[in-house]
Amino acid sequence: MTGTEPTADETPTTRSIPAVAVVDAQTPGNVGTIARAMKNFGFEELLLVDPPELDPDGEAYGFAGHAREDVLPNAQEISFDELVSSYHTIGCTAVTNEGDHNHVRFPFSTPRDLAQRLPTVDADTAIVFGREGVGLTNDELARIDEICSIPASADYPVLNLGQAATITLYELREMTLSPAGTQLPDLERVRASQPLLERLYDQWDELLVEINHPEEKREKTARMIRRVFGRADPTTREVNTFLGVLRRATERPDQEE
Template identity: 80%
Template sequence: MSNSPDPDRSVETDTTADDTRPLTRSPPAVAVVDAQSPGNVGTIARAMKNFGFEDLLLIDPPDLDPDGEAYGFAGHARDDVLPNATELTFDELVSEYHTIGCTAVTNEDDRSHVRFPFSTPAELAIRLPTVEAKTALVFGRERIGLTNEELARIDEICSIPANAEYPVLNLGQAATITLYELRSLTLSPEETQLPDVDRVRAPEPTLERLYDQWEALLAELNHPEEKRAKTMRMVRRVFGRADLTTREANTFLGLLRRATERPDEQAETSADDS
């Protein structure tokens, strides 16, 4: 592990209104306070790798043996995120970073500001891109998380919405969910593995042929004529919301054509083929 934070790692460079001073925004670092399990540290490092985060900060970490549990759980993060982690004290963390403490237990009102107010990870994903500050997401121990004394020294609070009867998540789970929600700070859509970000809707002539075939099927089924217009409006709205691709529309079109064929015509075709 390295011994000092890297404040200069950034993902975006912009300029101010007068274009005289470069503006850099770095994605948040991930800080883990007093983790007891090396496996949880490895799990968090792996989640960081999954969602594009690089800077891992460790306060009072367990022994991270390269042949042990942490590296075994880290996946490909064993090559960079985990060995490049920075060890520092809690005092250094709160003095050098804008800190966001992650906790499952929050106050219900504003009578105490130790755990209130708080943001959800999704709300942070909207706000943090506009903030120019060296930021760290702070996760606490497996059993008790962050103490009230530690939370009192942290700048803001984040909490994952969960079942009120059991809101406490495993340390690795909490970090993974939070980093997933904040992935827009580190990854553009083009950098994820998901293809077809923009759906390509089937052209209108193809969809109109599909609707014509639906009308033919309704007639073939002797659907009450006075109900056909209303049924077709429903069909159009269902398929309209679905944004069918060309392949999907053609598949449905073929199925409807087969379904519209008269049973006696199918029987005649089978007899001719035999």
């Protein structure tokens, strides 16, 4: 592992992308899995407290995918004392079981909550994950600035370390990835113009007349159609497609001689 370890007397600088810290992981494969999730969702800085041996030919690099090229070899080994003194820390835990009478595991946020708030935190930030078996201890959590927990079934809320990191980093991805930086196209929808939508509603009205829909029901039916399309926010192409279908239906081609 390479990189310069942060020291307790360094002044933190503003960070838009949190670091990811793993405390006392027992299995190299989980470190590799977390590195891979970081690569998937645009995180770069991996901090390791008391890590296992990470053999370049071993399990960690085997599980890391393309993160073996940068995230994993650039990981920094750091002590827990240095972590909590140099970063604004968010400790992830599956078990809360506390209310406002005790603040070791309370209050807590979900990863989705953090995604909304962390961009406003003007400090170096680290998302901290604990051991595979027991996670972060109460003594460690007591020194953490914030607590994060993933909503899960009360019957079995404990997630695998790699799963927990993957879910959390996925929820925080908007801090690291722009729409242009994902494999998905820009999903912004442009609603069809209101005049085009009015043509669609007029075409529906013509169809209701053509099929002899009961006259006393036409006004209510037309209103329902308007509400459905109003909620759907159809695009120009979608509206034009519906217009073509409705015109054909209104012309009743099956009745042509």
